[in-house]
Amino acid sequence: MxxxxxxxxxxxxxxxxxxxxxxxxxxxxxxxxxxxxxxxxxxxxxxxxxxxxxxxxxxxxxxxxxxxxxxxxxxxxxxxxxxxxxxxxxxxxxxxxxxxxxxxxxxxxxxxxPAIVDRGPIVVAISSGGAAPVLARKIRAQLESLLPASIGRLATVARGWRSKVNERLADAFGRRRFWERVFDGRIAKTLEDGGSNAAHQAIAQLLTEASESPDKKGEAWLVGAGPGDPELLTLRALQAMHIADVILHDRLVSDEVLALGRRDAERIPVGKTPGCKRNSQEQINELLVSLVASGRRVCRLKGGDPFIFGRGGEEVEALVAAGLPYHVVPGITAAAGCAAYSGIPLTHRDASQSVVLLTAHGKDSVDRLDWPSLARDRQTLALYMSVQRFPDVMNNLIAHGRTADTPVAIIENGTTAEQRVIRGSLGQLTMLAEAHNVAAPAMLIVGEVASFGHDQSRWSEDRGLKIKGQTNDLRQHSANYR
Ligand SMILES: C[S@@+](CC[C@H](N)C(=O)[O-])C[C@H]1O[C@@H](n2cnc3c(N)ncnc32)[C@H](O)[C@@H]1O
Missing domain, CATH: 3.40.50.720 (NAD(P)-binding Rossmann-like Domain)
Known part of the structure; x- marks a missing residue:
């Protein structure tokens, strides 16, 4: 800046x-x-x-x-x-x-x-730091059309209540919740429909309610932050990140995503960083429960989707056991994000009729997998947390009938500026991972669809993503399977 x-x-x-x-x-x-x-x-x-x-x-x-x-x-x-x-x-x-x-x-x-949008007393100032004044003016025009004309009047009405609200609601959390209710849209609508007097009456009523029965309830939002690109956040995820008093986040949640949360929300990393002192899942559950029980609104921000290899189910169980309210906000899971950003359709009418999301994380999970069914063709496997187990994956699939020339794609840091896509065949899997020094987070896609993706990769390159490895022409492949 x-x-x-x-x-x-x-x-x-x-x-x-x-x-x-x-x-x-x-x-x-x-x-x-x-x-x-x-x-x-x-x-x-x-x-x-x-x-x-x-x-x-x-x-x-x-x-x-x-x-x-x-x-x-x-x-x-x-x-x-x-x-x-x-x-x-x-x-x-x-x-x-x-x-x-x-x-x-x-x-x-x-x-x-700056260029300004003036809805006095609300003023939005936009600056490009002198780099692109025309762009700043374009942003201003967009904001002009987004901000309702009545927003300034709403702020004026609210200003008249500030000292009274400070007197009546001593607790800072309570005050913030009160103002969030004032600005959640209902009072603005009252102002537009009934004018200032109606809005003042509605605020007075809200204040009476808030001072008689203060809203001290904590709540948890289990929010999927997507695989990395902040533009893959859902609108609901953004809302939860703005309501939160505390953001409890995983290691895989990027700084760019975290920067979109409420500025004054407390941010607590609870990531399980390899090589560092780990927060056990039990410790995370305890922290989540104690924060919500103390009346805080907690956004539990997880990479991808909270219910897909995200241990969201265990956190929900802990909240339910403690009798605490929660919401779940789905996110784009890594398999979907990585596939999309490398141009791989997870299913394709001519090549794959089903997709299996699985993990081969530890030796136990490798032994428990149903390899004969996973080795069937015309299906796509999307493997999470499996980099250490690539040799087991390769050997088991081939041993149970998948051919060694089945296409595979390894997508490392998918959807981020560091994305790498490495393509080859199942029989080359271990060699590819070693040769390219593949590291977590990485997604392995196995199946005919893994060799698709020329068109989409070009789009990804346009967006500044580094795409490495061979790609094939989508249309040519489509033709091969018809
Ligand atoms: C603990 S799991 C979390 C999965 C997450 N809940 C989801 O729905 O994507 C972590 C694994 O997800 C995969 N993963 C997550 N983000 C990724 C990314 N940006 N690129 C590639 N793989 C990713 C990796 O296999 C990683 O080891």
Whole structure:
């Protein structure tokens, strides 16, 4: 971040504007709207600034700028079309330690002004740090159409209740929950349908309810965060991440995903990192239960889907045993994400009629698997947590009848910028993993579909994903199976 975002309080404070043309006029309007005491210095004056001066909204000094003009001002804006004057204003302000913006001239500016969406008192400021002002304006246009016109009025109504709410609801969690209810859409609707009085009445009623029976209930959301790409989060997952007081997250949840959660939510990593002190599942269950029992709203954020090799079932059991409420938010499981981002259809009418999600995590699970049924052709196997067991997978499948030339794909760090796709045949599986130093997290896909994917891989490359290994033409393969 090159610039520190801030909103300045200018009411009653001295501000200086150098220049009095059309652009300066727009700046003058904004400064006056923010309550600034404005002085304008310019040798010539446009119609708009003249009118503001004549109606005593600002003080006009009709002469050239001189360095001493900046003294006594909190903020300076230069909006002239003379680069020498712009530079002189910038130097004078800098010498006096005053923030100065020279319009369209970031090199001479110690601050820049953002594009804004103004629904006073709600103001959204957008900045590209000077890198792409047109993009910032495009974002502003999109936000303009997203934010309802009444949002500013809603904020004004809410402002009138702040001190009363602080008096009546002593507990900070309780206050936050109260305001979340105010802003969850119902009061906005009341405001639109019935006007400010109706909205004030509805808030008063909510406040009475909240102070008579404070909402101290904790809740858990078991949320699937998807396999890595933050754009694969569901809307429901995002909502849960924003409601939460605490985000309890796995190791596989990426920093980009975590960054989308509520900023002031406490984040507790409970990942089972290889080689580090592990949080046992029992410890995680205990922590989850104790947080929810203490009235916190906990987002238990898990990689992929919480109910697919995510031990979500055990966490739900612990919550149910403790009589605590929970919700489950499904996520895109690694098999689906990795397959999609490497162009592999998990099923295909001509090549695979079923898909089996399985793990060959430990020796026990390898021994318990039904290899004769897994070795049947025209099905896809998607293996989780199996990198260490590739030799067992390869040998058992071949021993039970899968041919050694069955296509396989190993997808490491699927859907992330680090994604690698390594393709080959079942008989080469161990060799491929060793040769490419495959490491967790990796998904193994076995079956005819594993050699598909040319088109989709190209799309992934466009998105900056590294795709390694051989790919085949999807259409050609389709033809082979018809
Ligand atoms: C404990 S399981 C969690 C699975 C998760 N609940 C899901 O639905 O995807 C972890 C395994 O999922 C697979 N996995 C998760 N994220 C992955 C990714 N981005 N790329 C490849 N495999 C991934 C790997 O096999 C990894 O060892």
């Amino acid at each position: 090159d610039y520190f975002p801030a909103f300045l309080r200018l009411d009653g404070r001295n501000c200086l504007l150098v220049g009095a043309g059309e652009v300066a006029g727009r700046k003058a309007r904004l400064l006056l709207d923010a309550g600034a005491k404005l002085t304008v210095v310019a040798p010539h004056c446009g119609a708009f600034v003249t009118e503001l001066a004549q109606t005593n909204q600002l003080r006009l000094v009709t002469r050239n700028f001189c360095a001493s003009d900046v003294s006594g001002h909190r903020l300076v804006i230069a909006a002239t079309n003379d680069p020498a004057v712009q530079h002189a204003v910038s130097m004078a302000a800098e010498e006096s330690g005053i923030f100065c913006n020279c319009v369209d001239d970031p090199d001479n500016s110690s601050y820049i002004t």
